[in-house]
Amino acid sequence: MTEQxxxxxxxxxxxxxxxxxxxxxxxKAGSAVPLEPKAFNVLLFLIENRGRLxxxxxxxxxxxxxxxxxxxxxxxxxxxxRKTLGDDPKAAKYIQTVHTRGYRFIAEVEVKNGQAANGNGxxxxxVAEERENSSVVAMPAVTASPIADPKVIEPQHGLWRSLxxxxxxxxxxxxVLFIGAMFLWKISGETKRAETTxxxxxxxxxxxxxxxxxxxxxxxxxxxxxxxxxxLSHSTWLAVRPTTSVMNYADSTKNPVDIGRAxxxxxxxxxxxxxxxxxxxxxxxxxxDGASLQTATFDEKFTDIFQLEDSLSxxxxxxxxxxxxxxxxxxxxxxxxxxPQAYExxxxxxxxxxxxxxxxxxxxxxxxxxxxxxxxKYAMAYAGLADGYHRLERYGVHPAEFVPKSRAALIKALExxxxxxxxxxxxxxMAYQYDWDFPRADREYKRARQLQPTLVHQWYAxxxxxxxxxxxxxxxxxxFTDLLPFLPANVAFAQYFYFMRQYDRAVDIVRKKIEMNPSxxxxxxxxxxxxxxxxxADEAMAEFQKAIELSQGNYGLGSLGHLHAxxxxxxxxxKVLQSLVQQSKRAYVSPYxxxxxxxxxxxxxxxLESLQKAYAERSLSAPSLRFDPRLxxxxxxxxxxxFARSIGLAF
Numbered sequence: 001m002t003e004q005x006x007x008x009x010x011x012x013x014x015x016x017x018x019x020x021x022x023x024x025x026x027x028k029a030g031s032a033v034p035l036e037p038k039a040f041n042v043l044l045f046l047i048e049n050r051g052r053l054x055x056x057x058x059x060x061x062x063x064x065x066x067x068x069x070x071x072x073x074x075x076x077x078x079x080x081x082r083k084t085l086g087d088d089p090k091a092a093k094y095i096q097t098v099h100t101r102g103y104r105f106i107a108e109v110e111v112k113n114g115q116a117a118n119g120n121g122x123x124x125x126x127v128a129e130e131r132e133n134s135s136v137v138a139m140p141a142v143t144a145s146p147i148a149d150p151k152v153i154e155p156q157h158g159l160w161r162s163l164x165x166x167x168x169x170x171x172x173x174x175x176v177l178f179i180g181a182m183f184l185w186k187i188s189g190e191t192k193r194a195e196t197t198x199x200x201x202x203x204x205x206x207x208x209x210x211x212x213x214x215x216x217x218x219x220x221x222x223x224x225x226x227x228x229x230x231x232l233s234h235s236t237w238l239a240v241r242p243t244t245s246v247m248n249y250a251d252s253t254k255n256p257v258d259i260g261r262a263x264x265x266x267x268x269x270x271x272x273x274x275x276x277x278x279x280x281x282x283x284x285x286x287x288x289d290g291a292s293l294q295t296a297t298f299d300e301k302f303t304d305i306f307q308l309e310d311s312l313s314x315x316x317x318x319x320x321x322x323x324x325x326x327x328x329x330x331x332x333x334x335x336x337x338x339x340p341q342a343y344e345x346x347x348x349x350x351x352x353x354x355x356x357x358x359x360x361x362x363x364x365x366x367x368x369x370x371x372x373x374x375x376x377k378y379a380m381a382y383a384g385l386a387d388g389y390h391r392l393e394r395y396g397v398h399p400a401e402f403v404p405k406s407r408a409a410l411i412k413a414l415e416x417x418x419x420x421x422x423x424x425x426x427x428x429x430m431a432y433q434y435d436w437d438f439p440r441a442d443r444e445y446k447r448a449r450q451l452q453p454t455l456v457h458q459w460y461a462x463x464x465x466x467x468x469x470x471x472x473x474x475x476x477x478x479x480f481t482d483l484l485p486f487l488p489a490n491v492a493f494a495q496y497f498y499f500m501r502q503y504d505r506a507v508d509i510v511r512k513k514i515e516m517n518p519s520x521x522x523x524x525x526x527x528x529x530x531x532x533x534x535x536x537a538d539e540a541m542a543e544f545q546k547a548i549e550l551s552q553g554n555y556g557l558g559s560l561g562h563l564h565a566x567x568x569x570x571x572x573x574x575k576v577l578q579s580l581v582q583q584s585k586r587a588y589v590s591p592y593x594x595x596x597x598x599x600x601x602x603x604x605x606x607x608l609e610s611l612q613k614a615y616a617e618r619s620l621s622a623p624s625l626r627f628d629p630r631l632x633x634x635x636x637x638x639x640x641x642x643f644a645r646s647i648g649l650a651f
Contacts, residue, residue: 012047014094014107017085019047026084033084038063039077046095046105053471055102057446061453078103201266201320202239205229206259207250208271208280221273222250223347224309228269231313238320241265247354260287269316282312284320305340336417337381342374346381353388358395364388382413383423390426396554396587399618403434421452429459434618436648438467458492465496466622466649491526498530499627506530521551525559532563533629553583558593562630565600573597590619599634607634608643615647622649 012019018027024040026033035043041063046054056071064073078095081087087094096104205228208221226243233240241263249259260268271282285291337343349367352360365388371381389406393399407430413423428444431437445460461476477493491513497506510527517523528543540563547556561576577597583589595610614620625631626649634640635651644651 010111013110035084039080042077043081050105053098053104203267204241204246204263204265206246206270208273211274219348219351223351227309256285257287257290337375337378339375342371342378345371361391377416379413379417379420382409383420385409386426398588419451421448424448432463462623491522494526503530503534521547521555525555558596561597562600590614596630604634
């Protein structure tokens with residue numbers, strides 16, 4: 001007799017409407033009303049995200065995924081929903097339209113437990129019907145041993161009876177590795193819940209421990225984990241933490257369960273590799289109870305690193321009973337090169353680029369070039385090269401030196417493969433930050449997210465802030481921070497609160513990051529900026545001095561000069577201006593730093609002249625121009641507004 005688990009599934013109630021995700025039914029005033037699967041999925045997404053504005057692009061990405069449709073398709077489904085629910089768009093009770101932007105579900109919703117789901121035939125038929133009519137893929141019911149192949153499993157009652165004894169023996173052999181995991185999963189009932197309500201499990205893949213000594217293999221454990229993260233992220237059933245959020249644990253001796261709790265994930269995958277012996281051991285642990293779902297040893301030949309990554313990815317998906325739809329399978333299997341030596345060069349480049357020093361960034365550029373030499377058609381390597389050039393900005397390199405190189409690499413990447421989301425996202429940043437071409441930036445960011453729906457990054461938030469789309473920018477900053485809670489060098493969210501005059505929140509963020517890494521100059525400069533606005537001049541001065549010392553003058557000088565000026569220390573401010581001139585002989589200094597000092601001195605014409613020069617040199621930040629509190633008085637000048645309008649930034 002087949003074992004079945006019982007899970008009580010939620011239903012949603014508002015007014016006289018009852019929405020049952022487990023049966024794909026809507027009842028109004030007690031009577032069932034017909035609704036096509038796509039419209040039902042739109043309604044469910046709106047309900048689950050009730051109260052907040054859902055951009056049209058987000059809805060299209062969530063419901064249609066990789067299918068190329070226009071906004072008209074979404075409008076049709078919204079119209080169907082309104083007709084079904086009896087909602088008037090001119091006096092909305094349920095679905096509010098935000099003109100040109102998207103939709104918001106505004107009704108009060110009550111959530112209750114529904115009937116138990118036990119995998120009966122009627123339920124399976126409904127799930128199968130939804131698979132045929134929707135892009136949402138249901139996870140398989142646990143009624144037999146798993147098959148080690150991440151394909152959609154059709155719930156057919158006669159499947160097992162139709163197999164020959166030999167086939168059954170083969171399937172049984174493939175199942176041995178994961179049988180313990182399946183038993184635990186049956187008990188928990190998690191698969192049933194995910195199948196019917198769309199619950200997504202979260203996973204952290206920790207950097208693998210390298211047991212090899214010498215040979216320059218320190219990058220391998222980090223980059224194999226990163227490759228697995230990339231592959232597993234293609235599943236909509238898994239929320240996989242990005243590499244930057246787990247890098248903090250590369251050398252950690254903490255228990256994986258403790259790390260999983262810190263990262264707030266359901267599962268943790270850890271591993272050990274010993275390349276000379278071609279030996280890999282991986283372990284998948286469930287965080288809430290520490291249960292080991294999978295422990296297995298794989299002997300893989302590192303001459304074929306692709307096989308290693310594919311094998312591990314499939315085994316992890318099977319251990320979690322995660323299935324992939326066709327598009328997800330294609331994305332997971334896609335390789336940007338078939339040359340293993342080029343791929344390993346790319347892995348080394350990625351490893352060094354994320355170490356965030358000028359020396360390591362230079363190494364990364366060398367390895368990206370090496371990968372391209374080994375495979376001239378390696379589009380992802382060109383995108384990585386463009387990113388590496390961009391990062392020279394933080395090390396005092398003039399934009400005129402690295403922007404053309406980055407642009408050329410991006411153009412080549414997209415000539416080779418237009419589907420590289422990584423390249424589109426960097427191109428969006430370039431269009432917004434250096435070209436001040438906001439429509440082009442919007443198109444590139446949308447294309448990047450169309451290609452990779454899970455893509456989240458702070459530069460898109462910064463772009464939104466530049467356009468004064470403040471609520472949306474805050475949402476994006478929060479997404480990025482939630483995704484990368486342990487990224488110490490990032491000050492973007494703190495800067496957002498600084499711009500919004502929410503200084504206490506900015507201080508809380510920066511102090512926590514300084515505890516993680518007290519040697520990062522950007523953090524001390526940010527803390528000094530907030531202290532200055534809070535009237536804590538002495539503390540601000542100390543933080544600016546720390547930033548200057550830690551960065552050899554690349555951070556903090558202009559901020560220090562502005563503070564001296566506002567405190568009436570004109571001679572000290574003039575000394576800082578001289579220091580900025582001397583610093584510019586060693587590294588690039590944006591005229592924005594000079595503008596800050598002049599603004600503090602009340603020399604508005606010189607401040608505006610410096611801002612114009614910063615724009616010409618492509619080192620002017622649009623959000624700073626709009627929101628930096630140190631420019632408040634300057635923004636009152638008509639000449640400032642004339643300048644802002646001339647560069648496409650209306651106030």
